[in-house]
Amino acid sequence: MQSIKDRLEQLARSLGKTTQVSQVTDYEALRKEFEAKANRDVRQMQLEAKKKRIEQIHGRSDLNPKWTFTNLIEDSQDVREAVSIAKSFIAAHDDPSWRNSGSHMMLFYGDYGRGKSHIAGSIAHELIDRYEISVLYRQLSSLLEMRYFSYDYSAKDDIGQKFRDITQELMTVDLLILDEVCVNEMQLKKSAQSWLGTLLRQRYSQNKNCILITNHDLAGLEQAVGPYCFESIREYDTYKVRFSGPSRRKTVQDELQPNTTKPGYVPNQVR
Template identity: 60%
Template structure:
């Protein structure tokens, strides 16, 4: 079949005129390919920008420390390297939709302060948001319990009840719930708090929602602290447990041997590794 250039050549010959001979002349097929290429590039840019906007929205709702990233994690001990192996396996498993819909998974990071537990949990959350647009909620358990307590003040005008109901809905429905400082400075939660937390975990379990629990307790004392009902909920998950026992990454404020030499003030630099 003649292309458009051939038809123009034949028409020009019939009319006794010269056909276009511009060496930069582009036939229809080439022109169409050019337009399609540009359109595809525009669509890809729109998709990329739209995804970035969605990711930023999820990150904002998650309330994560933006500096909790794998690339600035100090991996100088066996416990951190073990946690990284678990984290990479957990993140990579999200490529399999069957895995994501088959059961509920929980990581328990436990150990002393400053060992990197929260940092790794936050890094996992950031990766899941950016790679898979997984919804995340990061909260300290004590903050949630305080909000729960304040929500019972029905005479208050600060909207605490409405805010708590919104958080309660998010606790049940986000894809990944990160609970930090679980039972910090608590030997045992009150019975009603134990039941509330256990119910949250059981409902998430039924709906195949994943969790990360971060605590300073060891596993035995954690069972005592959250109560048997709540701990039985935890045991129902496919769980991955990492004990953090390496060195603290936090700066020493009061040195072990106090020098008589005045300490030169360097300015405040917040510690980003928890």
């Protein structure tokens, strides 16, 4: 014998209608289907937005796009040790407590052409791609030159405002890479020492990280930047990395030799 429920469903089918139970079942299936599609759309939009943000950070960083770990040849012990420290520094960003514990500085020092800038750039590219960390790469000499010309109040190119804008960015960017610190300088002028020391202290107070790259040894760097600025460096949780391997740059004699290889980027080369 058919139950009342079965009879109602049979009657509904003969009339081309569905019962309330079927309607509920269909509604639940449709709701899940629409939710799944909406979630897929949201994830896709998030990925596209993240990609756009990362592209914008790369664009503002002024990094050489060829400074990556992929292009790096680990052909000496100092480079291998530097890469190991660099990757540990990158991995530490997974820990929120480490990121919030204070300001961290990597100090790369050694002679020309050892790969210091390349590894610093590789760190920056990885941090941008993984964590969307804002990065700014600058040579200290160009900043000091801009600072000097910013005092020319008769200039018509708004150099003063440009320098104020870049100074604000220097203080607020998540990772600041200063290259060629005191290059060809035995000692910075007192005003430059004070400016750089103040910049580093302000970044330290805001838990902002830095990478300093210099051709001086540590004693020479201390003399070049002066006691006030060097004390600013000491305040950071500092990772000192010495580069002592062979230079990757071509010599003049190499340049004069006939080139039998295809032109291209030379890994570890600082341009």
